[in-house]
Amino acid sequence: MLERTGVPTIKDLKSVMPSEERLNKGPVAVIECFQNIPCNPCYTACNRNAIKEFDDINDLPNIDHEVCNGCGLCVSKCPGLAIMVMDMAYSENEALLKIPYEFLPLPKENDYVRGLDREGKYVCDVRVIKVMNPKAFDKTPILSIAVNKEFAKIVRNIGMGDEDGR
Ligand code: SF4
Numbered sequence: 108m109l110e111r112t113g114v115p116t117i118k119d120l121k122s123v124m125p126s127e128e129r130l131n132k133g134p135v136a137v138i139e140c141f142q143n144i145p146c147n148p149c150y151t152a153c154n155r156n157a158i159k160e161f162d163d164i165n166d167l168p169n170i171d172h173e174v175c176n177g178c179g180l181c182v183s184k185c186p187g188l189a190i191m192v193m194d195m196a197y198s199e200n201e202a203l204l205k206i207p208y209e210f211l212p213l214p215k216e217n218d219y220v221r222g223l224d225r226e227g228k229y230v231c232d233v234r235v236i237k238v239m240n241p242k243a244f245d246k247t248p249i250l251s252i253a254v255n256k257e258f259a260k261i262v263r264n265i266g267m268g269d270e271d272g273r
Pocket residue numbers: 135136152153154155156157158170174175176177178179180181182192
């Protein structure tokens with residue numbers, strides 16, 4: 108499925124998702140990188156060494172979720188937009204997701220926008236908490252969005268259009 112549609116399967120996602128125990132402790136990176144390509148900016152961006160050094164540039168990233176503090180440095184450096192940060196301890200009912208976002212215009216803080224799943228389908232409305240737009244040419248803007256916890260593992264992008272969010 109991934110090769111044909113670009114959408115990972117549940118099995119793919121389970122293989123990279125931190126444990127429930129770690130998720131409930133606070134912010135942590137989720138790396139949805141499933142293909143062996145010559146790429147390692149996630150490793151070089153991480154100054155906590157949570158992402159282990161690659162033996163081979165084509166390796167998949169190997170993250171220690173217990174060492175990761177969810178700083179988000181790797182999110183804006185990943186050219187594949189494969190990383191997000193999940194914070195399931197954000198509030199009683201909401202999780203905070205930090206997602207890479209390369210569309211224009213960027214949303215504004217406090218906007219309500221459409222939360223989309225990995226196939227681009229509408230899931231639920233989400234609230235934009237913060238917009239980080241680094242000026243450096245090689246960094247991707249990061250949106251912090253508050254999502255009902257029930258949908259936190261499903262929302263992976265946002266849409267500012269109508270109906271199906273495209
Ligand atoms: S979120 Fe921060 S600590 Fe975690 S893997 Fe990325 S760069 Fe490292």
